[in-house]
Amino acid sequence: MALLEVKGLTKTFGGLVAVNNIDFEMEDKQIVSVIGPNGAGKTTFFNVISGYYPDHEGTITFDGNNLKDLTPERVASYRMARTFQNIKLFPNMLTVENILVGMHLHLNSNIFDIVCNRRRKIKEEAEAYERALELLKYVGLEGKDNELAKNLPYGEQRLLEIARALAIKPKLLLLDEPAAGLNPKETEAMKNFIIKIRDELGHSILLIEHDMKLVMGLSDKITVINYGVKIAEGTPLEVKHNPEVIKAYLGEDTATEEVA
Numbered sequence: 451m452a453l454l455e456v457k458g459l460t461k462t463f464g465g466l467v468a469v470n471n472i473d474f475e476m477e478d479k480q481i482v483s484v485i486g487p488n489g490a491g492k493t494t495f496f497n498v499i500s501g502y503y504p505d506h507e508g509t510i511t512f513d514g515n516n517l518k519d520l521t522p523e524r525v526a527s528y529r530m531a532r533t534f535q536n537i538k539l540f541p542n543m544l545t546v547e548n549i550l551v552g553m554h555l556h557l558n559s560n561i562f563d564i565v566c567n568r569r570r571k572i573k574e575e576a577e578a579y580e581r582a583l584e585l586l587k588y589v590g591l592e593g594k595d596n597e598l599a600k601n602l603p604y605g606e607q608r609l610l611e612i613a614r615a616l617a618i619k620p621k622l623l624l625l626d627e628p629a630a631g632l633n634p635k636e637t638e639a640m641k642n643f644i645i646k647i648r649d650e651l652g653h654s655i656l657l658i659e660h661d662m663k664l665v666m667g668l669s670d671k672i673t674v675i676n677y678g679v680k681i682a683e684g685t686p687l688e689v690k691h692n693p694e695v696i697k698a699y700l701g702e703d704t705a706t707e708e709v710a
């Protein structure tokens with residue numbers, strides 16, 4: 451069974467069909483990229499899958515669960531986490547607090563515990579704090595727990611957003627343009643880090659990205675969207691030699707570059 455199965459997904463804004471009848475599947479532990487020109491519908495596709503646009507047509511099944519009409523919080527509770535094209539951190543909170551917020555979904559304390567059993571809650575909070583520090587270390591931000599999120603350099607804010615997403619131990623991690631705003635060296639590091647997340651933590655990853663070196667270098671599969679329609683799908687080699695993809699998006703240069 452596919453980890454994520456999307457059938458006939460359509461999302462309109464007034465008269466504009468932003469996502470048009472898309473079928474899509476990905477397996478567990480795959481890294482899959484969604485590419486296409488600006489305005490093609492990639493972020494809308496992510497927003498629908500992760501529960502931000504409940505009024506759509508089509509079905510989304512994730513890890514055997516029907517996601518129809520679920521809120522982003524309910525979708526996340528099935529362990530689908532995401533980052534955003536424009537980083538969405540709590541800028542005036544500490545880095546470690548940003549991760550703790552992402553973790554609240556996973557804490558088991560209920561209102562009875564909070565009122566009657568403080569001990570369990572205190573233990574959970576201490577464990578959560580330790581885990582948040584571990585996650586900071588994992589993404590390369592060790593020792594930055596007491597810094598305000600807004601004071602981190604841009605590339606580190608992207609890493610913090612990923613650390614917060616990892617806090618829910620996602621079965622599927624959606625990354626919306628993880629390399630946007632990064633220089634080539636940071637982009638290469640991000641590529642290796644995404645592969646490491648899949649290989650070491652076993653998370654499946656679905657990403658949107660315009661950096662073709664990154665996309666071609668890490669994807670098991672690439673899905674190409676143009677004007678809301680899926681125009682191609684396949685391995686990096688298949689996609690980069692697809693004439694329709696070259697015409698709509700890649701151009702001839704990418705087709706002749708070596709896959710990293």
Ligand SMILES: Nc1ncnc2c1ncn2[C@@H]1O[C@H](COP(=O)(O)OP(=O)(O)OP(=O)(O)O)[C@@H](O)[C@H]1O
Pocket residue numbers: 463466468486487488489490491492493494495535
């Ligand atoms: N909330 C919205 N209301 C109205 N139109 C929207 C909304 N969000 C997206 N659109 C439109 O839907 C289309 C697809 O936009 P989307 O942001 O999904 O594209 P994209 O492929 O992610 O683009 P980019 O690569 O530039 O981020 C665009 O024409 C956009 O203007």
